[in-house]
Amino acid sequence: MVKAVVLGAAGGIGQPLALLLKNNPLVTQLGLYDIVNTPGVAADLSHISTPAKVEGYLPADDGLTKTLTGAEVILIPAGVPRKPGMTRDDLFKINAGIVKDLATAIAKTAPKAFVLVISNPVNSTVPIVAEVFKKHGVFDPKRLFGVTTLDVVRASTFVSEILGDLSLSKDVVVPVVGGHSGVTIVPLLSQSTHPLPSSLAKTDYDALVNRIQFGGDEVVKAKNGGGSATLSMAYAGAEFAFKVIRALKGEKGLVAPSYVSLEADPSGAAELTKELGQELAYFSSNIELGTDGVAKISPLGTLTDAEKALVSAAVPELAKNIQTGINFVAEASRL
Numbered sequence: 001m002v003k004a005v006v007l008g009a010a011g012g013i014g015q016p017l018a019l020l021l022k023n024n025p026l027v028t029q030l031g032l033y034d035i036v037n038t039p040g041v042a043a044d045l046s047h048i049s050t051p052a053k054v055e056g057y058l059p060a061d062d063g064l065t066k067t068l069t070g071a072e073v074i075l076i077p078a079g080v081p082r083k084p085g086m087t088r089d090d091l092f093k094i095n096a097g098i099v100k101d102l103a104t105a106i107a108k109t110a111p112k113a114f115v116l117v118i119s120n121p122v123n124s125t126v127p128i129v130a131e132v133f134k135k136h137g138v139f140d141p142k143r144l145f146g147v148t149t150l151d152v153v154r155a156s157t158f159v160s161e162i163l164g165d166l167s168l169s170k171d172v173v174v175p176v177v178g179g180h181s182g183v184t185i186v187p188l189l190s191q192s193t194h195p196l197p198s199s200l201a202k203t204d205y206d207a208l209v210n211r212i213q214f215g216g217d218e219v220v221k222a223k224n225g226g227g228s229a230t231l232s233m234a235y236a237g238a239e240f241a242f243k244v245i246r247a248l249k250g251e252k253g254l255v256a257p258s259y260v261s262l263e264a265d266p267s268g269a270a271e272l273t274k275e276l277g278q279e280l281a282y283f284s285s286n287i288e289l290g291t292d293g294v295a296k297i298s299p300l301g302t303l304t305d306a307e308k309a310l311v312s313a314a315v316p317e318l319a320k321n322i323q324t325g326i327n328f329v330a331e332a333s334r335l
């Protein structure tokens with residue numbers, strides 16, 4: 001029995017994500033919450049012949065509390081997507097408040113749930129959730145995850161394209177570490193299960209790294225004002241959620257990159273900090289999942305000089321993004 005919840009369930013990501021969760025037989029209850037349209041989405045999904053009982057709530061009549069009651073896995077794609085011309089700052093201002101309010105409700109009603117944050121900017125929204133939980137005395141670093149899986153999915157796809165065989169993409173695994181925006185996204189292509197051709201030119205390698213880091217822009221541009229990645233994000237979010245659910249059910253050896261608090265595994269974090277050469281409160285690395293959430297944070301391992309340079313560029317930007325999230329909650333509680 002697993003109750004999964006989607007907050008922002010009527011949105012571009014929320015709807016296909018809810019569909020994929022409904023399609024997973026491990027999910028027996030599916031709670032959907034949004035400020036609009038959730039009853040319709042829930043009614044529609046409830047006709048699908050899979051085990052999950054679907055309920056959809058709006059803010060009225062304490063709908064958020066009802067949605068969160070008994071939740072074990074909560075996915076948060078609530079917020080506003082990036083549109084052309086919108087800066088990351090503009091996006092932050094809107095989404096930070098939404099995520100903070102939802103985190104407050106989770107702290108009160110489902111403090112033991114695994115929380116998977118999709119709302120951007122993930123580098124800052126994950127610290128926001130953590131700070132809110134700390135204020136309520138319920139922060140468990142092992143249970144909070146920033147969903148960076150789309151970067152991993154894109155890396156698998158783009159590497160397969162270069163290898164000339166998209167059917168490989170399901171098996172191509174590239175650890176993508178760091179954070180979840182622009183230069184903080186660091187693909188460790190030298191550790192790909194399927195090595196890149198040794199003949200690959202440096203300019204093609206650079207273009208591949210850039211495409212993984214800024215793949216989101218391709219979609220924003222192609223949608224021409226219609227939003228950012230939704231379908232690929234729902235796929236990626238579901239992939240990660242299913243791993244978390246399987247781990248929760250006792251399956252061992254499940255590993256995936258995710259942006260987590262380094263407090264979740266102090267000994268893993270110590271090794272990682274040595275590699276980074278600087279302390280960071282949050283970082284995305286390969287995470288081994290267990291019944292309690294983060295079981296182990298893996299070190300980066302051997303990196304090429306090019307990858308070391310990418311890590312060096314990511315670290316200061318990440319430090320800034322993390323502080324932005326922490327400051328937001330501190331300032332909001334002063335008001």
Ligand SMILES: NC(=O)c1ccc[n+]([C@@H]2O[C@H](COP(=O)([O-])OP(=O)(O)OC[C@H]3O[C@@H](n4cnc5c(N)ncnc54)[C@H](O)[C@@H]3O)[C@@H](O)[C@H]2O)c1
Nearest residue numbers: 008010011012013034035078079080081118119120150233
């Ligand atoms: N982590 C990633 O890889 C990744 C990838 C793409 C997009 N995103 C982010 O996901 C978020 C959602 O994107 P989208 O394309 O689905 O946007 P969308 O506008 O289509 O959907 C967002 C939904 O959130 C709802 N919402 C707004 N305020 C809410 C609140 N207080 N409580 C509950 N629901 C609320 C809206 O009503 C809407 O249905 C954005 O922040 C976007 O930047 C993350």
